[in-house]
Amino acid sequence: MNNGGVLMITGGALLAIAVVLYFDWRVKNPRAKKPAAPAPTTSQAKKLPIDAQPQTIVSAKEDVEHIFNDEFREELRNRGRLHFEKIIGENAMFLQQDLRQTTTQLNDYMRAEITRTLQEEFKKYEQSIVDAKQIALDSIEKTVTTIEQQRQLMETQMQTQAQAQRNQIIARFESQMAAIINHYVMQAIGNQIDLTDQLEFILTELENNKADIIEDIKRGS
Amino acid sequence: MVLNNKKLFNLPPEIVGKADISSLLRELELLESELIKLKGQTSLSASQKNTLLRVTNELAQTAAGNSYDLKIASDRQKLTRILTDVRDQAPMVHISFAAEPSPKVTQAILSWLRGNVHRYVLLDIGLQPAIAAGCILRTPNKIFDLSLRASFEKQQPYLIELIKGAALNQIAPGAAVEE
Numbered sequence: 257m258n259n260g261g262v263l264m265i266t267g268g269a270l271l272a273i274a275v276v277l278y279f280d281w282r283v284k285n286p287r288a289k290k291p292a293a294p295a296p297t298t299s300q301a302k303k304l305p306i307d308a309q310p311q312t313i314v315s316a317k318e319d320v321e322h323i324f325n326d327e328f329r330e331e332l333r334n335r336g337r338l339h340f341e342k343i344i345g346e347n348a349m350f351l352q353q354d355l356r357q358t359t360t361q362l363n364d365y366m367r368a369e370i371t372r373t374l375q376e377e378f379k380k381y382e383q384s385i386v387d388a389k390q391i392a393l394d395s396i397e398k399t400v401t402t403i404e405q406q407r408q409l410m411e412t413q414m415q416t417q418a419q420a421q422r423n424q425i426i427a428r429f430e431s432q433m434a435a436i437i438n439h440y441v442m443q444a445i446g447n448q449i450d451l452t453d454q455l456e457f458i459l460t461e462l463e464n465n466k467a468d469i470i471e472d473i474k475r476g477s
Numbered sequence: 478m479v480l481n482n483k484k485l486f487n488l489p490p491e492i493v494g495k496a497d498i499s500s501l502l503r504e505l506e507l508l509e510s511e512l513i514k515l516k517g518q519t520s521l522s523a524s525q526k527n528t529l530l531r532v533t534n535e536l537a538q539t540a541a542g543n544s545y546d547l548k549i550a551s552d553r554q555k556l557t558r559i560l561t562d563v564r565d566q567a568p569m570v571h572i573s574f575a576a577e578p579s580p581k582v583t584q585a586i587l588s589w590l591r592g593n594v595h596r597y598v599l600l601d602i603g604l605q606p607a608i609a610a611g612c613i614l615r616t617p618n619k620i621f622d623l624s625l626r627a628s629f630e631k632q633q634p635y636l637i638e639l640i641k642g643a644a645l646n647q648i649a650p651g652a653a654v655e656e
Contacts, residue, residue: 430633434629441625451575451579454611455586458623461621462586462589466593469614469616470595473568473570473595473616476616
């Protein structure tokens with residue numbers, strides 16, 4: 257139900273109340289019903305005695321008094337009340353129907369509005385979640401990239417250091433290799449090696465240095 | 478000079494150093510004095526004289542190796558003179574081992590030295606436990622490190638190659654086999 261219907265119903269009810277009040281006011285104030293005939297002036301009324309007034313006027317006064325006596329007024333009041341109640345009942349029914357329809361439409365409207373609002377909010381919420389997710393992914397990606405770079409840097413540094421250390425160890429090993437191998441050989445063979453076993457080696461070494469030994473012996477002697 | 482005689486004197490390998498020659502010379506002097514004593518004692522038989530004139534194996538070998546008869550005075554005098562020359566003029570070589578060498582080792586080395594370097598080389602044997610294996614030979618002006626350690630140092634490139642090969646085999650035995 258639209259607003260026009262409500263206004264019409266309300267206006268009808270007010271009009272009916274106004275009609276009832278008007279009739280009631282007319283009953284309580286009978287002199288107010290003679291606006292058409294100009295009232296005689298005070299001087300003229302004073303001039304004419306009752307006996308001198310016309311007969312029609314007298315009879316009219318009697319009819320009026322008869323018409324608007326208490327019983328008639330009570331009857332009219334009852335009729336008005338019944339009519340008013342009838343109009344109120346009809347309008348109340350219409351009003352109820354309209355109100356129910358309005359309530360239904362209002363519920364639909366509210367439901368639609370709430371749904372739309374919720375959908376918008378959900379969309380905003382989803383967008384916020386998507387944005388936050390994207391930001392988190394970007395952040396994670398940046399962190400992963402940074403960690404990967406750091407890892408590669410550290411790997412390179414560690415490889416460089418390990419290579420340098422390895423080269424240093426190898427260089428030291430090579431420079432001391434003879435002593436190291438000699439040490440290991442002696443540890444391995446210990447006292448088992450006899451000079452008799454070394455004789456061949458010694459003679460070979462002497463043979464290798466034979467020329468120098470002879471030269472030095474000749475020079476010395 | 479006796480050492481330059483055409484008939485060369487044979488110095489047996491049992492005579493290693495100056496101490497041995499000095500010992501032989503002392504023994505010859507002792508023998509000379511004993512023989513002088515025995516000359517005055519006519520009561521002793523020939524066998525008893527031989528018993529009293531017993532000499533060490535080294536002196537007997539030295540005399541026999543050079544065809545000298547120790548009973549003959551001139552031979553003894555020649556031998557004494559030659560040994561004195563050897564003691565005073567023969568080149569000395571100092572050799573160090575990680576442990577006390579056996580006579581077999583000493584004689585083998587001495588034989589090589591006398592056969593290849595000088596006929597009358599005398600040895601002075603010392604001990605250096607740090608040598609571990611091999612020996613160190615010291616001539617009048619030089620030192621020859623003939624130890625195992627020095628040998629390793631000379632063969633360092635070869636040892637490096639050996640170690641590299643072993644390391645590669647240990648790292649990738651399949652690849653090394655393929656190569």
